[in-house]
Amino acid sequence: xxxxxxxxxxxxxxxxxxxxxxxxxxxxxxxxxxxxxxxxxxxxxxxxxxxxxxxxxxxxxxxxxxxxxxxxxxxxxxxxxxxxxxxxxxxxxxxxxxxxxxxxxxxxxxxxxxxxxxxxxxxxxxxxxxxxxxxxxxxxxxxxxxxxxxxxxxxxxxxxxxxxxxxxxxxxxxxxxxxxxxxxxxxxxxxxxxxxxxxxxxxxxxxxxxxxxxxxxxxxxxxxxxxxxxxxxxxxxxxxxxxxxxxxxxxxxxxxxxxxxxxxxxxxxxxxxxxxxxxxxxxxxxxxxxxxxxxxxxxxxxxxxxxxxxxxxxxxxxxxxxxxxxxxxxxxxxxxxxxxxxxxxxxxxxxxxxxxxxxxxxxxxxxxxxxxxxxxxxxxxxxxxxxxxxxxxxxxxxxxxxxxxxxxxxxxxxxxxxxxxxxxxxxxxxxxxxxxxxxxxxxxxxxxxxxxxxxxxxxxxxxxxxxxxxxxxxxxxxxxxxxxxxxxxxxxxxxxxxxxxxxxxxxxxxxxxxxxxxxx
Amino acid sequence: xxxxxxxxxxxxxxxxxxxxxxxxxxxxxxxxxxxxxxxxxxxxxxxxxxxxxxxxxxxxxxxxxxxxxxxxxxxxxxxxxxxxxxxxxxxxxxxxxxxxxxxxxxxxxxxxxxxxxxxxxxxxxxxxxxxxxxxxxxxxxxxxxxxxxxxxxxxxxxxxxxxxxxxxxxx
Numbered sequence: 101x102x103x104x105x106x107x108x109x110x111x112x113x114x115x116x117x118x119x120x121x122x123x124x125x126x127x128x129x130x131x132x133x134x135x136x137x138x139x140x141x142x143x144x145x146x147x148x149x150x151x152x153x154x155x156x157x158x159x160x161x162x163x164x165x166x167x168x169x170x171x172x173x174x175x176x177x178x179x180x181x182x183x184x185x186x187x188x189x190x191x192x193x194x195x196x197x198x199x200x201x202x203x204x205x206x207x208x209x210x211x212x213x214x215x216x217x218x219x220x221x222x223x224x225x226x227x228x229x230x231x232x233x234x235x236x237x238x239x240x241x242x243x244x245x246x247x248x249x250x251x252x253x254x255x256x257x258x259x260x261x262x263x264x265x266x267x268x269x270x271x272x273x274x275x276x277x278x279x280x281x282x283x284x285x286x287x288x289x290x291x292x293x294x295x296x297x298x299x300x301x302x303x304x305x306x307x308x309x310x311x312x313x314x315x316x317x318x319x320x321x322x323x324x325x326x327x328x329x330x331x332x333x334x335x336x337x338x339x340x341x342x343x344x345x346x347x348x349x350x351x352x353x354x355x356x357x358x359x360x361x362x363x364x365x366x367x368x369x370x371x372x373x374x375x376x377x378x379x380x381x382x383x384x385x386x387x388x389x390x391x392x393x394x395x396x397x398x399x400x401x402x403x404x405x406x407x408x409x410x411x412x413x414x415x416x417x418x419x420x421x422x423x424x425x426x427x428x429x430x431x432x433x434x435x436x437x438x439x440x441x442x443x444x445x446x447x448x449x450x451x452x453x454x455x456x457x458x459x460x461x462x463x464x465x466x467x468x469x470x471x472x473x474x475x476x477x478x479x480x481x482x483x484x485x486x487x488x489x490x491x492x493x494x495x496x497x498x499x500x501x502x503x504x505x506x507x508x509x510x511x512x513x514x515x516x517x518x519x520x521x522x523x524x525x526x527x528x529x530x531x532x533x534x535x536x537x538x539x540x541x542x543x544x545x546x547x548x549x550x551x552x553x554x555x556x557x558x559x560x561x562x563x564x565x566x567x568x569x570x571x572x573x574x575x576x577x578x579x580x581x582x583x584x585x586x587x588x589x590x591x592x593x594x595x596x597x598x599x600x601x602x603x604x605x606x607x608x609x610x611x612x613x614x615x616x617x618x619x620x
Numbered sequence: 621x622x623x624x625x626x627x628x629x630x631x632x633x634x635x636x637x638x639x640x641x642x643x644x645x646x647x648x649x650x651x652x653x654x655x656x657x658x659x660x661x662x663x664x665x666x667x668x669x670x671x672x673x674x675x676x677x678x679x680x681x682x683x684x685x686x687x688x689x690x691x692x693x694x695x696x697x698x699x700x701x702x703x704x705x706x707x708x709x710x711x712x713x714x715x716x717x718x719x720x721x722x723x724x725x726x727x728x729x730x731x732x733x734x735x736x737x738x739x740x741x742x743x744x745x746x747x748x749x750x751x752x753x754x755x756x757x758x759x760x761x762x763x764x765x766x767x768x769x770x771x772x773x774x775x776x777x778x779x780x781x782x783x784x785x786x787x788x789x790x791x
Binding site for chain 1: 665666667668669670671672673674675676677678679680682683684685695697698699709710712713714715716717718722744745747748749750751752753768769771
């Protein structure tokens, strides 16, 4: 019996909606969401996304969509709940729901009953009161911001009182060449007692900007979600549109797409590894990895015309073919890369002063992985084998050519360092296999856009990126994206506890989460 | 392929077509920073809503391939230490106040570079509710470096343009 049938037995009011090979849609009674969530939790389902859509499937008001996944179950269970302006919070059952609900509270003005945190999320103090950008009644245009903010309107951080406890507030503009984010520490002596992060300084309104655009115009918005996740997000976007319209991409285009995706994973994780070594004051060791990253970026330019592979992925395939001579040369380079990388990596691990800083620093416990929906290398360093290339395969290619991932249980900076290195080596091997198996075929196919909605999941360098696209009258009606960083950011609040303040940059770099992918 | 011999004879990364130009630009940089900035130019990077790629390229400028630090350019941790602010992104509503504060905190004489299409006001977000549109709508901008994102060579050219401008117009 499928899980939705099990649920139907418990909750007769559930009605079935469409079903694809990766998604199961059902309608639920809004009043029963808390009970349904409890049952799903006991069935080991996890909430991975919750968001709203206005004017969806003949419902004038707002439809809340809850996306659930289960570790050994390929399909996503998608609950649709038709509400007006009020819903029950499920944050008591799934802690990550608190963020999604705060997001919807800003976006649509939905009120959540029994919610334990109702502070604003992405609309900061200077936005006018009662402004909800995702409502269809609002047409995208510049706003008149508040001139002044009174102290009572300011964001409230958690206060910790006691003898000898002091606050350090960092950001939004903080040291280094880095994006904007705010960190509020409570410290006793040198030890961090509590950290609260506040983000969304870089909120650009991507979701609204993409609305009413044609699917082709929407591609640049998917690319701009995050510079170092360009391919991952565009891949999720194109996959969603292709699923809706029934477009079949040629085998060659599929291989080229994955080649770019793995190149992106390599350069992105190389940056993390180099950054971690810089943060323990060992720039000589780091420069090896910076060199390799520059070489990969130059290869990207050679393969796609852009150092960040921008413009490579299009709906229906890829925009540029790569000739076999270039592919052979890339194969030679990757063999050289592999040996260079392995050598440099082993040398770093021989260095006692590096290990001293890496070991037992910033531990993320395995018990946090599921409640916070932590994904990617970060989960694999904390004992959970989470990789969407295997858990929710968006292509058949990976299962044929991918080596099994390494899993470590310690959850400290050192294990993240090693897992990331392993992921890089794995990706290099995948690319070599792709080059070996590269089939002949079309670059892109012709297509017709159809109306409908779809949810797609992709493994980016940081973990699970999920995208929901609804097409109405051949235009984008709703563009919802949640990158891995949105959930993974909250791991840092737990990882730094009990560590000393000077280790914070290292822990931050070992996670290297995306600010722009979080803020949208 | 993993033999020690291969490591010696293996081609280093492909020669970039810009390598010759890079050599010329770096000498130019050294000369002009020496004469106009007294050998050191301090840059504070401010991100007001970019997609993260301009930051990656700025970090790349300090890698051994470009290594602009040896020509006198340093990226500093605080605007109080900076001569130049390098602003990326279309200036989100949430970042207007921090950007103004950073500008005020930077000691005079100071200059501002807008880096990337978004910062120059020609990016895809310029009409969004969540942004102001371009850096020059908030603080005065001296040089614009367009690109999505601008490649390292273009950033160096932009820096030279600024130094040349200051050399001509004075502080």
